[in-house]
Amino acid sequence: MPEIPDSDTFLASDAFAADLLRGHTDTIVLAVLSQGESYGFEIFKTIRDATGGAYEIKEATLYASYRRLLKDGLVEAYWGDETQGGRRKYYRITDAGRAVYHDNVSAWEITRGLIDTLLELGKAARPGGTRPGRRP
Amino acid sequence: MPEIPDSDTFLASDAFAADLLRGHTDTIVLAVLSQGESYGFEIFKTIRDATGGAYEIKEATLYASYRRLLKDGLVEAYWGDETQGGRRKYYRITDAGRAVYHDNVSAWEITRGLIDTLLELGKAARPGGTRPGRRP
DNA sequence: CACTAGTACTTTATCTGTTACAGTACTCGA
DNA sequence: TCGAGTACTGTAACAGATAAAGTACTAGTG
Numbered sequence: 055m056p057e058i059p060d061s062d063t064f065l066a067s068d069a070f071a072a073d074l075l076r077g078h079t080d081t082i083v084l085a086v087l088s089q090g091e092s093y094g095f096e097i098f099k100t101i102r103d104a105t106g107g108a109y110e111i112k113e114a115t116l117y118a119s120y121r122r123l124l125k126d127g128l129v130e131a132y133w134g135d136e137t138q139g140g141r142r143k144y145y146r147i148t149d150a151g152r153a154v155y156h157d158n159v160s161a162w163e164i165t166r167g168l169i170d171t172l173l174e175l176g177k178a179a180r181p182g183g184t185r186p187g188r189r190p
Numbered sequence: 191m192p193e194i195p196d197s198d199t200f201l202a203s204d205a206f207a208a209d210l211l212r213g214h215t216d217t218i219v220l221a222v223l224s225q226g227e228s229y230g231f232e233i234f235k236t237i238r239d240a241t242g243g244a245y246e247i248k249e250a251t252l253y254a255s256y257r258r259l260l261k262d263g264l265v266e267a268y269w270g271d272e273t274q275g276g277r278r279k280y281y282r283i284t285d286a287g288r289a290v291y292h293d294n295v296s297a298w299e300i301t302r303g304l305i306d307t308l309l310e311l312g313k314a315a316r317p318g319g320t321r322p323g324r325r326p
Numbered sequence: 327c328a329c330t331a332g333t334a335c336t337t338t339a340t341c342t343g344t345t346a347c348a349g350t351a352c353t354c355g356a
Numbered sequence: 357t358c359g360a361g362t363a364c365t366g367t368a369a370c371a372g373a374t375a376a377a378g379t380a381c382t383a384g385t386g
Contacts, residue, residue, distance in 0.1 A: 070213065070294070070297065071297065071301065072213075073212050073213025074213045074214070074297065074298065074301040075301060075304070075305065076209050076210075076212050076213065077206065077208075077209025077210050077212065078210070078305055078308070078309075081309060082305075082308045082309065082311075084312060085308060085309050085310070085311040085312030085313075086311055086312070088311070088312035088313075089311060089312070089314060100311070101308060104307060104308060104311055105304055105307060105308065108304070109304050109308075155312050158206070158309075159309050159312070161206065161207060161210065162210065162305065162309060165207060165210040165211060166302060166305075166306075168211070168241055168244070168245050169211065169214055169218075169298065169302075170302075171240060171241060172214070172218045172221060172237060172240055172241065173214070173217060173218065173221050173294075173295050173298060174221070175218075175221040175222055175224070175225060175236070175240055176220060176221030176222070176223075176224035176225065176291050176295070177221075177224075178225060
């Protein structure tokens with residue numbers, strides 16, 4: 055589950071937060087890789103740091119995403135040539151990946167507007183929130 | 191899957207769009223019910239009309255949401271007293287439901303900002319999108 | 327009367343992204 | 357030697373979404 059250590063609002067339900075973020079992982083990874091090649095754990099840290107530590111994506115989620123992106127040809131991978139420490143698998147976005155990234159960002163902008171519109175329905179409620187003419 | 195008949199961007203992947211909207215169904219229903227009591231099919235229509243027909247939530251999804259909301263005590267239900275046509279099950283939001291609605295809207299506002307931040311990482315990429323110092 | 331479409335509600339099996347958990351491997355500091 | 361951190365991999369379980377099938381009722385048409 056996404057962890058947002060300093061947000062009481064979020065911590066009310068990590069499972070709930072995870073569902074709100076579901077489906078964005080691949081696009082987030084593509085965004086990070088648009089900046090430049092990176093290896094798995096570094097991507098994890100980039101995402102965590104980009105939100106000031108407020109949010110992190112679980113490793114299992116990220117590595118599952120890398121596998122999907124590879125399968126779909128949206129990224130390429132190669133092993134780093136480290137002589138020390140753990141071996142690092144680097145990922146590089148492909149042209150197809152860049153196109154999908156931009157498409158997904160567009161889709162997100164539309165979806166964001168839809169959700170805003172739908173959630174604002176409740177803000178339009180009159181005080182007391184009930185219409186006349188209904189059975190108790 | 192959510193249907194957005196007139197949006198080519200969205201129709202690229204309904205499954206993708208569904209994942210972006212996942213987790214919002216309960217909150218959307220609570221938003222509609224904050225305006226006043228309503229029956230199942232009417233809620234369906236309210237949501238579809240609020241987006242100009244661009245988006246609809248499948249009936250199976252909505253009725254599953256009603257069940258969850260009932261189970262959690264966020265709404266109450268009663269049968270209408272129709273003498274004609276199909277019987278209608280009306281739903282009314284509870285005080286607990288209103289509280290959860292507001293909490294979820296707050297959570298959404300935070301999540302929206304996070305996603306915007308993370309997806310913008312790709313916008314910061316330099317032309318060509320690669321950093322020096324990495325193996326080809 | 328029969329049929330179709332729309333309205334209205336219900337249930338089940340399937341799908342899939344997420345992730346807890348377990349595992350492997352390597353380095354560094356106590 | 358041990359624990360923590362870095363780094364990668366795989367599996368089983370979870371839960372929201374929904375296709376599909378089902379029930380029931382009305383209105384319009386042939």
